[in-house]
Amino acid sequence: MRQEPFSYLLVGSGRLAKHFAYYFKSKGMSLRTWSRSTHSIEQLNSSVKEASHILLAISDDQIEKFISQHLQNYKHKIIVHFSGALSITNLLCEKNDSEIIGAHPLMSFSYELYDLKDYEKIPFIFDSKVNENEIGLSKIFPLLSNPFHYLESNKKALYHALCVVGGNFTNILWATVEKEFVSSLKLSPDVLAEYKQRVFRNNLLDSKGTLTGPFIRQDLATIEKHTQALEKVGLAQLYTSMFQVYEQINQAHIAKETN
Numbered sequence: 668m669r670q671e672p673f674s675y676l677l678v679g680s681g682r683l684a685k686h687f688a689y690y691f692k693s694k695g696m697s698l699r700t701w702s703r704s705t706h707s708i709e710q711l712n713s714s715v716k717e718a719s720h721i722l723l724a725i726s727d728d729q730i731e732k733f734i735s736q737h738l739q740n741y742k743h744k745i746i747v748h749f750s751g752a753l754s755i756t757n758l759l760c761e762k763n764d765s766e767i768i769g770a771h772p773l774m775s776f777s778y779e780l781y782d783l784k785d786y787e788k789i790p791f792i793f794d795s796k797v798n799e800n801e802i803g804l805s806k807i808f809p810l811l812s813n814p815f816h817y818l819e820s821n822k823k824a825l826y827h828a829l830c831v832v833g834g835n836f837t838n839i840l841w842a843t844v845e846k847e848f849v850s851s852l853k854l855s856p857d858v859l860a861e862y863k864q865r866v867f868r869n870n871l872l873d874s875k876g877t878l879t880g881p882f883i884r885q886d887l888a889t890i891e892k893h894t895q896a897l898e899k900v901g902l903a904q905l906y907t908s909m910f911q912v913y914e915q916i917n918q919a920h921i922a923k924e925t926n
């Protein structure tokens with residue numbers, strides 16, 4: 668069995684903190700936790716002193732402030748945050764030979780815990796390089812064997828925005844469709860269950876080849892009718908934008924095929 672040379676302090680008690688506390692403990696990592704709602708600042712200071720790695724599972728807009736208020740004066744610490752969008756300069760801690768590393772878990776964490784095997788497959792996306800040295804998973808989580816990738820800091824905003832488009836937008840779209848089924852059509856959202864399952868399953872099998880409907884058929888009369896109907900529920904603009912996005916992708920695809 669591999670030896671665990673590190674001691675961790677996990678800060679926060681929100682969604683990610685709950686998932687990672689479970690995952691990291693299941694993997695045998697030596698982990699303390701601290702949350703502002705249940706612990707004191709004295710407890711934070713003593714836990715920071717003991718820890719080699721401080722893992723910040725707290726809101727993005729609080730991470731930098733938390734580091735400068737509570738962690739800046741400790742020597743030789745590895746501070747890990749999990750934000751997909753933030754790139755935090757190491758200048759904050761450089762003088763104490765501490766490092767700040769971004770390790771974004773590319774996953775959506777809600778309130779229910781997942782199976783252990785599901786955590787093991789989550790890819791981590793690291794800020795590309797810290798102090799000119801590439802950081803492998805072994806530097807921060809030697810007991811984990813998750814896949815990991817590097818991303819340049821200046822690409823993080825786009826990277827995270829794309830994750831939001833793929834993940835959060837999908838949830839918002841389905842919540843909107845189900846709401847309109849109830850309020851405009853007086854149909855239960857349960858009616859959609861089989862359709863929804865098939866859409867997601869087909870997408871998992873082949874995200875490019877599963878499109879049906881008027882866009883792919885270039886059925887402009889139906890597209891016009893849809894746009895008019897969606898005016899009434901405030902979704903016409905969304906429909907038109909999505910058609911424009913589809914057209915761009917389609918044209919790029921045709922150009923590639925003819926080259």
Ligand SMILES: NC(=O)c1ccc[n+]([C@@H]2O[C@H](COP(=O)([O-])OP(=O)(O)OC[C@H]3O[C@@H](n4cnc5c(N)ncnc54)[C@H](OP(=O)(O)O)[C@@H]3O)[C@@H](O)[C@H]2O)c1
Nearest residue numbers: 679680681682683703704724725726727729749750775776
């Ligand atoms: N959830 C996801 O799907 C997901 C996925 C990938 C990465 N992440 C990243 O994980 C991090 C945490 O996100 P989350 O979804 O777990 O958020 P969350 O559920 O909203 O929890 C945020 C936690 O931060 C704590 N907190 C906020 N400000 C603080 C401060 N100044 N000092 C100490 N604690 C503070 C909150 O404490 P209180 O409870 O006391 O308010 C709460 O425990 C973020 O960087 C996020 O980008 C999240």
